[in-house]
Amino acid sequence: MPDSSTDSSTWLIEGELLESTGSCHSRLRICSDSGTILERGDLDGTPDVVWPEGVIVCPGFIDIHVHCRDDPGGSQRHKEDYRSASEAAIHGGVVLLGDMPNNPDPPIDADSYRRKRQLADEKSLVDVVLYGLLASGGRPYRNDIPWKCYFGPSVGDIDSWGDSAVAEVLSPFSGRVVMFHAEDPAILATNTDRPPHEQRRPPEAEVVAIQTILTICKQLDIHPHIAHLSTADGLSVIEEARRCGQHVTTEVAPHHLCFDIENRHQFECGQWLQMNPPLRSATDRLALMQGLISGAIDCIATDHAPHSIAENDEGISGVPLLDTFGGFLCHLAREGVPWPVLIDRASTTPARLFGAFHDGVLGDLQPGTLASITVIDLREEWLVERNQIRSRAGWSPFEGIRFPGRVAETVIRGKRRDPATSNRIVTAQGTS
Ligand SMILES: [Zn+2]
Numbered sequence: 392m393p394d395s396s397t398d399s400s401t402w403l404i405e406g407e408l409l410e411s412t413g414s415c416h417s418r419l420r421i422c423s424d425s426g427t428i429l430e431r432g433d434l435d436g437t438p439d440v441v442w443p444e445g446v447i448v449c450p451g452f453i454d455i456h457v458h459c460r461d462d463p464g465g466s467q468r469h470k471e472d473y474r475s476a477s478e479a480a481i482h483g484g485v486v487l488l489g490d491m492p493n494n495p496d497p498p499i500d501a502d503s504y505r506r507k508r509q510l511a512d513e514k515s516l517v518d519v520v521l522y523g524l525l526a527s528g529g530r531p532y533r534n535d536i537p538w539k540c541y542f543g544p545s546v547g548d549i550d551s552w553g554d555s556a557v558a559e560v561l562s563p564f565s566g567r568v569v570m571f572h573a574e575d576p577a578i579l580a581t582n583t584d585r586p587p588h589e590q591r592r593p594p595e596a597e598v599v600a601i602q603t604i605l606t607i608c609k610q611l612d613i614h615p616h617i618a619h620l621s622t623a624d625g626l627s628v629i630e631e632a633r634r635c636g637q638h639v640t641t642e643v644a645p646h647h648l649c650f651d652i653e654n655r656h657q658f659e660c661g662q663w664l665q666m667n668p669p670l671r672s673a674t675d676r677l678a679l680m681q682g683l684i685s686g687a688i689d690c691i692a693t694d695h696a697p698h699s700i701a702e703n704d705e706g707i708s709g710v711p712l713l714d715t716f717g718g719f720l721c722h723l724a725r726e727g728v729p730w731p732v733l734i735d736r737a738s739t740t741p742a743r744l745f746g747a748f749h750d751g752v753l754g755d756l757q758p759g760t761l762a763s764i765t766v767i768d769l770r771e772e773w774l775v776e777r778n779q780i781r782s783r784a785g786w787s788p789f790e791g792i793r794f795p796g797r798v799a800e801t802v803i804r805g806k807r808r809d810p811a812t813s814n815r816i817v818t819a820q821g822t823s
Contacts, residue, residue: 400424402818403434406442406766409449410755411735419448421762426751426804428762439818440807445770446799449734450755451486451763452716453741456570456618456642456692458709459488461514463506464496471697471783473514476713478813479695479782480517483716484765484798487753488517489692489745492524492539499526504533516813517803518763520748522570526550530563537616537748538567542600543574545667545708551576554603561611568744569608570616573600573625574668588708589652589669594622597668601625605632605639616744617641619694621668623678630687640744642692643679645712645719646788651676659791663703666694666710683736684728690741691720691733697784711784717765717810718773719789721796738765751804764802773797781813 405418408431418438420430442448459476460467480488490511498504504523511519522539523532527550531538540561541551552560553576561569578596585591601617605628608615620626620641629639646666651673655661664670682688693716696709703710712719720733742754751761773796775789798810807816 401429402439403436404440404442404448405438406440406446406448407444408756409447409730409734411731411739412755413731414447419756419762421802421805423762423805426762426806428756428758428760431756431758442766445768447730447767447769448756449765449767450738450742450760451753451765451802452484452720452737453487453745453753454480454485454693454695454713454716455489455520455690455741455744456644457488457490457695457713458493458697459490459519460494460697461510462494462496463503463510464494466495469783470699473511473519474516475781475783476695476697477514477516479711479713479780480716481801481803481808481813482714482779482781482798482810483718484767484801484810485713485716486517486763486765486801486803487520487745487749488713489520489522489537492522493541493545497524497526498522499524499529501532504536516808518749520745525560525564525569527560529560531567535748537745538564538569539572540569541572542604543572543576543579543596545572545574553577557604558607558611561607561613565612568614568616570618571600571604572667573597573604573617575600575603588665589671592667592669594624594671594675597622598624598628601628605629605637609637615639619644619647619668619692620679620688621647621671621675623675626678626682626687640689642690643683643688644692644694645715646670646710647676647679648683648723649719650788658788660786660788663700664710664788665703665706665708666696667708680726680728684732688736690736690744692741695782697782699784700786710788711780711782711786712788714780714782715775715787715789715794717767717798718775718794718796721767721769721773721794722792725795762802762805765798766800766802767796768799769796779811
């Protein structure tokens, strides 16, 4: 049997490895054929890549909440498709994304799911997990996927349920992982004539929805994952449920950690920061930051929505955030979140959440894991500018902001890619 560690498809990297457990200077031997890390430690050989001090080599980032907008019908590819979304992901250092199912041609049964899967496999440059959509009368048509339930309405012509119908829709999904858009439709309905946007979707809509969802999921033995948590009170409800023994996970989006209704107009793109759930108070924002640090919030997920500025001007909700995933982590580090915590929330814990839905191990840099790696250069600032954005949305809420670092390289299953162009990078020996 040949020694795979000396095969021509292997390459050697040296640098500061940073994981959720801490950091160390070491080497990794990577196989670009199998796409895995073969060895780690004080390895023989001349490194193909030596990352200098000030650069960190991290387990690849995972964004479990993305709207790629691509589907077999193809009616929204002017907004984004799997290729452009994956280029934005590479720019942001994201190696695996979870694609939402609220498409015009949604994955509601085995056949529609298979067709969407085929599309993602053909076009995406990064790994993709597809959520199935909970639909009226729907059954869990696969065992190896996560599900999305719109408890309240958001973007797209899809059904949302509220507490009158959600138990019936959820009942076949016992034992599954279901991500929830948690806003109570009855509360939203009583606030439709209250501009601005954040008053039409008040905090209590989220809090009440989370209470209802957790109660029903407990009865049905469903693992609820609360998407884009935006309120301190919502987090309190989740923590109380955990104290009572319920397994609940949640995520926070970059916009809810950075912007609030008080500071939004200090930012260049403040006028376009409309999303569901909306921006909240500074108090909520700071509580979410504390929740991220403490671990009460399990992961960072962007809720990337590739709407153009013109569409946002017309009142559509959602902002594009994939390109800036890695840069935003650098911002959080400057704000005081330790890097190992950031790696946990952006890679290790999302890898665990997606473990049953994805082939190959992610979340650390140990031998046997996929060689899907994000390299961050902390030596210079990154001024975010519109012309750098790879998403077809063509803009970023962070324009004009200087992040204290940027993604230097994104490795997908052993193959190196340039974040600025998505092009392959070839090592000196031409083996990567
Ligand atoms: Zn979303």
